[in-house]
Amino acid sequence: SVGLPRHVESMPRLPSGNGRISRLSAVVLGEALAAEENDLIFPSPEFSRDALVSSPEQYRKMYKRSIEDPAGFWSEIAAQFYWKKRWSPDVYSENIDVRKGPVKIEWFKGGITNICYNALDRNIEAGNGDKVALYWEGNEPGQDGQLTYAQLLDQVCQLANYLKHVGVSKGDAVVIYLPMLMELPIAMLACARIGAVHSVVFAGFSAESLAQRIIDCKPKVVVCSNAVSRGAKVINLKAIVDNALAESANNGIAVDLCLVYENQSTMKKEDTKWQDGRDILWQEVVPQFPTKCPVEWVDAEDPLFLLYTSGSTGKPKGVLHTTGGYMVYTATTFKYAFDYKPSDVYWCTADCGWITGHSYVTYGPLLNGATVLVFEGAPSYPDPGRCWDIVDKYKVTLFYTAPTLVRALMREGDEYVTRYSRKSLRVLGSVGEPINPSAWRWFYNVVGDSRCPISDTWWQTETGGFLITPIPGAWPQKPGSATFPFFGVQPVIVDEKGNELEGECSGYLCIKNSWPGIFRSLYGDHERYETTYFKPFAGYYFSGDGCRRDKDGYHWLTGRVDDVINVSGHRIGTAEIESALVYHPHCAEAAVVGVDHPVKGQGIYAFVTLVDGVDYTDEVRKSLILAVRTQIGAFAAPDKIHWAPGLPKTRSGKIMRRILRKIASKQLDELGDISTLAEPSVVNQLIEFTDR
Ligand code: PRX
Numbered sequence: 001s002v003g004l005p006r007h008v009e010s011m012p013r014l015p016s017g018n019g020r021i022s023r024l025s026a027v028v029l030g031e032a033l034a035a036e037e038n039d040l041i042f043p044s045p046e047f048s049r050d051a052l053v054s055s056p057e058q059y060r061k062m063y064k065r066s067i068e069d070p071a072g073f074w075s076e077i078a079a080q081f082y083w084k085k086r087w088s089p090d091v092y093s094e095n096i097d098v099r100k101g102p103v104k105i106e107w108f109k110g111g112i113t114n115i116c117y118n119a120l121d122r123n124i125e126a127g128n129g130d131k132v133a134l135y136w137e138g139n140e141p142g143q144d145g146q147l148t149y150a151q152l153l154d155q156v157c158q159l160a161n162y163l164k165h166v167g168v169s170k171g172d173a174v175v176i177y178l179p180m181l182m183e184l185p186i187a188m189l190a191c192a193r194i195g196a197v198h199s200v201v202f203a204g205f206s207a208e209s210l211a212q213r214i215i216d217c218k219p220k221v222v223v224c225s226n227a228v229s230r231g232a233k234v235i236n237l238k239a240i241v242d243n244a245l246a247e248s249a250n251n252g253i254a255v256d257l258c259l260v261y262e263n264q265s266t267m268k269k270e271d272t273k274w275q276d277g278r279d280i281l282w283q284e285v286v287p288q289f290p291t292k293c294p295v296e297w298v299d300a301e302d303p304l305f306l307l308y309t310s311g312s313t314g315k316p317k318g319v320l321h322t323t324g325g326y327m328v329y330t331a332t333t334f335k336y337a338f339d340y341k342p343s344d345v346y347w348c349t350a351d352c353g354w355i356t357g358h359s360y361v362t363y364g365p366l367l368n369g370a371t372v373l374v375f376e377g378a379p380s381y382p383d384p385g386r387c388w389d390i391v392d393k394y395k396v397t398l399f400y401t402a403p404t405l406v407r408a409l410m411r412e413g414d415e416y417v418t419r420y421s422r423k424s425l426r427v428l429g430s431v432g433e434p435i436n437p438s439a440w441r442w443f444y445n446v447v448g449d450s451r452c453p454i455s456d457t458w459w460q461t462e463t464g465g466f467l468i469t470p471i472p473g474a475w476p477q478k479p480g481s482a483t484f485p486f487f488g489v490q491p492v493i494v495d496e497k498g499n500e501l502e503g504e505c506s507g508y509l510c511i512k513n514s515w516p517g518i519f520r521s522l523y524g525d526h527e528r529y530e531t532t533y534f535k536p537f538a539g540y541y542f543s544g545d546g547c548r549r550d551k552d553g554y555h556w557l558t559g560r561v562d563d564v565i566n567v568s569g570h571r572i573g574t575a576e577i578e579s580a581l582v583y584h585p586h587c588a589e590a591a592v593v594g595v596d597h598p599v600k601g602q603g604i605y606a607f608v609t610l611v612d613g614v615d616y617t618d619e620v621r622k623s624l625i626l627a628v629r630t631q632i633g634a635f636a637a638p639d640k641i642h643w644a645p646g647l648p649k650t651r652s653g654k655i656m657r658r659i660l661r662k663i664a665s666k667q668l669d670e671l672g673d674i675s676t677l678a679e680p681s682v683v684n685q686l687i688e689f690t691d692r
Helices: 033-037 045-050 056-068 070-078 115-128 149-165 183-193 207-217 237-250 282-288 324-337 355-367 386-394 403-411 437-447 526-534 574-582 618-631 657-664 681-688
Strands: 092-095 104-107 132-137 144-148 173-177 197-200 221-225 227-230 233-236 257-261 279-281 303-309 317-322 345-348 371-375 398-401 427-430 454-456 491-494 505-511 541-549 555-560 564-567 570-573 587-597 601-610 640-643
Touching (some): 056 070, 070 324, 115 183, 115 324, 115 355, 144 149, 173 207, 183 197, 183 303, 183 355, 183 371, 207 317, 227 237, 233 237, 237 257, 303 355, 317 324, 345 355, 355 371, 371 386, 403 437, 403 601, 427 437, 491 541, 526 541, 555 564, 564 587, 570 574, 574 587, 587 657, 601 657, 640 657, 657 681
Parallel strands (some): 132 371, 173 221, 257 279, 345 371, 601 640
Antiparallel strands (some): 092 104, 227 233, 303 317, 505 541, 587 601
16 A cells, blocks of 8 residues: 555645635735745535535545556546447556656557547437537627537538548548637547547647648648637738748648638638648538548557647657547546536637647547537637626636736726626636736636635646646635645655655655656657656656645645746747747847746746847847747747847856846846856846846
8 A cells, every 4th residue: 555645644624514615815915925825715615515526535535546546546437438448458557767668658558449439429329419519709709609519529520521531541640720719629529530640739830830840740631720810810820821831841741731711700812822732621621521420449549649849958849648548537637626517618718729728628528528618719809808708608617717817817907807797607727837826816706706716727738637736625725826636646846866855845846657648758759758757857757847845735836947938828948939039140149038927927038149240229129029929929929138248158158047037037136156157247248238
């Protein structure tokens, strides 16, 4: 028997009887951690009573089982899905210890299943064919649509049949570059149905970034749309795709087929260029195909999708997720972290271009037979009350978003919220970056009327699903803490040498074992997979995040410890932005750091040295920012360009980012030792240039 870690044993109990509901700390502005740590926000007794997990004791029992007998725990859950053939011989096998050989993780291997079948057909067979699967709310209020489970299956089958017709088969990659239309989950599910591997690219990425991903995974087909409206803007997506396809063709990767969904928008027809033979209009071909499509049964370990994400070095890497474990894990985490009930209406504001949209717009909720809202527009268009208007319109019960949106709406004032009823809301969720306690409180008190628990879910593209998350109803929350591990997850906090720390501590957050939803490799680069995630602390999965554990065992994520920054919940490597900057002919050298930003969480701060003879002008500054927008995407545009006649480097030429971070955040009295710099005088020069 493994025994429970001390931090799980010591979690606070819920009050018995009609206990206190919630005690709000007087410290609202200071955000002093000590105060936060003592601030317990309890779920109401009614909420706990009706919850899937009602008490720390119940959680502890389930958690203990999941750690002591993972095979038993997960196979019981997996048995609730349809398997054409049961896995064998083992529920899982893993080696995550690089000292013992290559990292290899398998869950439900030998099991034959299909995630699309489990999300759609299985729910329809259970009598939910007429239940709404997807609501769609367009950019303009009043634009909307919906599909029942049966209708969704029909549409998925038509597209699946079309894809098969054009030669896509099991194992082939399909790149999807679509905005948040129902066609986006439809395209993902259609790929899954026929065993094709989807690679969704967020439709805010530039042509360059899209091309990079196409070149890496060599898709048979690119699925896109002509345009998207976001707020008052119309974006010509097809033009971006055209450029990306030209760029990939130049690199020897010619894509023969581009399926274009015509999104009703105000864009004029003649603005969409058409390459005959390559470009096909979705609406012309897909509806002609049959609404029944046989399922391609796949092994639990067959790939389901690739999703590119940023690391601290080099190009974005293709995170590879497989079928069976991901299915079981996303469904189970969704169910417990949101305390899912069949009557819920669920809205996650994330785009399917990111992992949150994969696991918690498409797969997790649909596997549970949930009703999911897909929103195309911008959350503050036409005004900052839009989200709550939508909540009331669809009677949303579970609302899952990112701290950056919470902070942005908080700034607009409470009236935009309180003018709507929001009575339907039951559970709120947060993801993408640590949520600061004042934003947590506003979300809790104003949006949730002090009655909806907040699930602050900590996880990553690589983890497939939640690893540390509240289970609402089971234990009291602390504003800003992701609280405790999900079933089967053993988080450990280690020091630089990899020693596990106990009790109150802070250090690097690692996970001790595998869980069903963990990614299996980086596409085409298993070595980088091992080096990045399993070598830094041998024997563990290393998350790249820092974490503190308090006296009650609560986990407080403190942000990335590598050169990755989190901008509005979007993850980006500083190295990627630097290489976009130095691509500019006037840029000699660039160093990018993250700085605190009141809305975005982190802002992008770029130190730039220009080539000799070029003047430091506003025009150059603008063209540098434009370079990043076109190389990566608008969300990666630097917030600040700081002219740097020289960068602080060690004698061996390494840029000292520690110093740059201090200069960027104006903590000039904390520069530390600069005597090891090759030229200490550049520091003063930089400070002098701060507002040039
Ligand atoms: O730093 C952590 C932060 O987001 C990173 C993962 O980014 P990505 O792979 O793009 O996935 C985002 C959606 C899961 C993590 O390494 N992060 C995510 N959720 C939280 C968080 N930091 C603190 N609290 C969270 N709830």
